[in-house]
Amino acid sequence: MEKIEIAHGSGGKLTRELIENLFLKYLDFEELKSLQDASYLKLSSPNIAMTTDSYVVKPFKFPGGNTGKLSVCGTINDLTVSGAIPKYLSLGLIIEEGFSLKELEDIISTIAKTAKEAGIVIATGDTKVVESGKCDGIYINTAGIGEIKKELSPKFVKPGDVVIVTGYIGDHGIAISLAREEFDMEIPVKSDCAPLNTLLTPLFDISGLKWMRDPTRGGVATVTVELSEMSGYGIKLFEDKIPVREEVKFVCDMLGYDPLYLANEGKALIVVDRKDAESTLNILKEHPLGKDSAIIGEVTDSFKGVRLKTRIGGERLLDLLEDDPLPRIC
Amino acid sequence: MEKIEIAHGSGGKLTRELIENLFLKYLDFEELKSLQDASYLKLSSPNIAMTTDSYVVKPFKFPGGNTGKLSVCGTINDLTVSGAIPKYLSLGLIIEEGFSLKELEDIISTIAKTAKEAGIVIATGDTKVVESGKCDGIYINTAGIGEIKKELSPKFVKPGDVVIVTGYIGDHGIAISLAREEFDMEIPVKSDCAPLNTLLTPLFDISGLKWMRDPTRGGVATVTVELSEMSGYGIKLFEDKIPVREEVKFVCDMLGYDPLYLANEGKALIVVDRKDAESTLNILKEHPLGKDSAIIGEVTDSFKGVRLKTRIGGERLLDLLEDDPLPRIC
Numbered sequence: 001m002e003k004i005e006i007a008h009g010s011g012g013k014l015t016r017e018l019i020e021n022l023f024l025k026y027l028d029f030e031e032l033k034s035l036q037d038a039s040y041l042k043l044s045s046p047n048i049a050m051t052t053d054s055y056v057v058k059p060f061k062f063p064g065g066n067t068g069k070l071s072v073c074g075t076i077n078d079l080t081v082s083g084a085i086p087k088y089l090s091l092g093l094i095i096e097e098g099f100s101l102k103e104l105e106d107i108i109s110t111i112a113k114t115a116k117e118a119g120i121v122i123a124t125g126d127t128k129v130v131e132s133g134k135c136d137g138i139y140i141n142t143a144g145i146g147e148i149k150k151e152l153s154p155k156f157v158k159p160g161d162v163v164i165v166t167g168y169i170g171d172h173g174i175a176i177s178l179a180r181e182e183f184d185m186e187i188p189v190k191s192d193c194a195p196l197n198t199l200l201t202p203l204f205d206i207s208g209l210k211w212m213r214d215p216t217r218g219g220v221a222t223v224t225v226e227l228s229e230m231s232g233y234g235i236k237l238f239e240d241k242i243p244v245r246e247e248v249k250f251v252c253d254m255l256g257y258d259p260l261y262l263a264n265e266g267k268a269l270i271v272v273d274r275k276d277a278e279s280t281l282n283i284l285k286e287h288p289l290g291k292d293s294a295i296i297g298e299v300t301d302s303f304k305g306v307r308l309k310t311r312i313g314g315e316r317l318l319d320l321l322e323d324d325p326l327p328r329i330c
Numbered sequence: 331m332e333k334i335e336i337a338h339g340s341g342g343k344l345t346r347e348l349i350e351n352l353f354l355k356y357l358d359f360e361e362l363k364s365l366q367d368a369s370y371l372k373l374s375s376p377n378i379a380m381t382t383d384s385y386v387v388k389p390f391k392f393p394g395g396n397t398g399k400l401s402v403c404g405t406i407n408d409l410t411v412s413g414a415i416p417k418y419l420s421l422g423l424i425i426e427e428g429f430s431l432k433e434l435e436d437i438i439s440t441i442a443k444t445a446k447e448a449g450i451v452i453a454t455g456d457t458k459v460v461e462s463g464k465c466d467g468i469y470i471n472t473a474g475i476g477e478i479k480k481e482l483s484p485k486f487v488k489p490g491d492v493v494i495v496t497g498y499i500g501d502h503g504i505a506i507s508l509a510r511e512e513f514d515m516e517i518p519v520k521s522d523c524a525p526l527n528t529l530l531t532p533l534f535d536i537s538g539l540k541w542m543r544d545p546t547r548g549g550v551a552t553v554t555v556e557l558s559e560m561s562g563y564g565i566k567l568f569e570d571k572i573p574v575r576e577e578v579k580f581v582c583d584m585l586g587y588d589p590l591y592l593a594n595e596g597k598a599l600i601v602v603d604r605k606d607a608e609s610t611l612n613i614l615k616e617h618p619l620g621k622d623s624a625i626i627g628e629v630t631d632s633f634k635g636v637r638l639k640t641r642i643g644g645e646r647l648l649d650l651l652e653d654d655p656l657p658r659i660c
Contacts, residue, residue: 039379044376045376094424128386134386141473143471217345321340321342324341
């Protein structure tokens with residue numbers, strides 16, 4: 001049997017076979033293997049962060065990852081930028097009838113590998129199967145819980161604080177765009193999809209760390225606009241400081257995209273007190289995922305909203321994304 | 331604008347409007363309203379239970395509920411039968427482009443109402459929109475966490491223990507079957523979809539409480555077969571003791587279904603020490619959701635597997651569900 005059948009989602013014999021022969025081959029947490037309705041977990045503190053995301057990226061396989069890797073990294077990153085140490089993830093699969101078992105195995109093994117490398121546990125799971133034409137291969141939901149170590153909030157952000165990005169932006173959006181094969185371009189851009197916990201959790205010790213966010217849907221522009229609204233202050237961004245790969249610029253020029261609105265899956269925006277900017281950058285640059293970190297902006301009380309100081313000396317107002325040129329990028 | 335558009339899932343302006351104008355109108359948890367990547371939560375203990383389920387029921391609206399109610403009840407019930415007090419739920423929505431905003435509002439308001447009545451909090455959420463034909467209206471994932479109050483496990487189950495069901499079985503499966511309108515029958519069967527925490531958590535004080543499970547996919551038969559495998563003992567069920575409504579029997583006869591394999595969404599199977607059977611029944615019967623509770627079987631070491639003592643005096647061996655006659659019932 002090489003394809004998923006409706007009966008794999010019935011809760012009966014085939015469901016059990018799928019779980020035992022495929023899922024538990026890679027996911028080996030004892031509580032998960034007990035196949036009870038819920039898993040018993042131990043935390044070191046009752047103060048937790050919780051998040052959830054569904055991943056419907058199209059195509060489900062792309063240079064630099066697949067929806068499995070994305071679903072683990074995305075939820076790890078949401079917890080981490082909230083000041084928490086990610087501990088446990090749930091995994092909810094919705095699979096289309098006829099989906100290849102080989103592809104499913106690739107996805108599950110990637111999930112297991114990514115989780116292991118990031119030091120988190122897939123604690124509980126669920127699988128549903130829907131008829132052909134009622135899904136797009138596979139949709140994955142992960143919810144995650146982590147232990148809060150550092151409270152972060154837009155309300156801590158103050159004028160004078162600096163805005164840091166942890167590396168090149170727009171890679172994920174462009175990788176997905178190219179993977180759709182709607183354009184006949186052979187340009188080697190890989191998604192930046194990565195778990196950011198080992199990069200960012202060392203920053204929790206920095207007293208001037210105010211706020212972090214991973215700029216996924218809507219990109220750097222949308223996230224800074226939201227920060228501006230929630231903090232009540234203006235954000236000034238410097239175009240010439242924002243790291244964008246030449247290949248990404250090239251594709252953006254060709255297709256009329258703006259890198260500032262493209263999704264990232266392995267980058268964080270960070271606001272720190274100016275006095276801690278240097279030490280923050282030093283910590284980030286020591287890590288492979290943060291070596292291209294840069295200060296790209298600052299918080300100001302001289303205006304509201306987000307203004308981009310362009311290379312040619314002008315200023316551009318940034319707003320929330322209106323209509324994504326690339327839906328289903330995560 | 332009366333229908334969901336792709337841009338509602340872009341993470342930009344329309345996403346924000348949807349969240350603020352619709353979701354936050356009903357879901358009013360402060361941390362959720364802060365629109366951060368994760369919510370900060372306080373538990374009273376670091377020993378937690380975690381579970382997840384995706385809900386893809388077809389049709390998404392049926393007598394007795396909708397997928398929203400199901401998604402809250404199902405996850406509450408998974409935590410409760412694990413011996414935990416359900417506290418926080420995450421909510422992940424995958425919505426099909428073109429889905430009615432009115433239907434979405436019905437679903438969200440039902441989620442809010444069900445959560446409130448059950449005393450749990452929708453703590454964090456995510457919304458994705460997929461193209462028309464890549465979903466079946468709406469799919470919902472909920473993950474839940476609860477505080478462990480009573481450790482339950484099939485390994486505590488011993489010969490002589492009794493098996494209790496908390497009421498009539500098969501209602502949900504039949505309600506879904508009839509709601510599909512493939513059969514021209516006007517029979518008033520409503521789904522039993524209900525949150526079981528207020529019914530079952532009072533049982534946590536009973537020392538002889540061993541194990542609980544809500545017999546959803548695969549029904550009472552599949553769940554007891556799994557209990558038998560995991561405990562290592564046989565389960566004897568008495569057909570004449572199992573509560574099945576006349577209407578459910580009638581539809582089963584017409585369509586060739588077996589009530590023992592039909593899904594339930596508001597029932598629990600409970601194994602208790604025989605000495606505590608009476609007190610357990612008394613507690614259950616005091617609650618509207620448990621008034622038809624009955625002892626339907628017992629655990630034995632005289633055989634393995636599950637045997638049903640039939641009305642006419644014979645015995646039938648029960649096995650895991652092979653192929654669900656009714657896929658996507660939850």
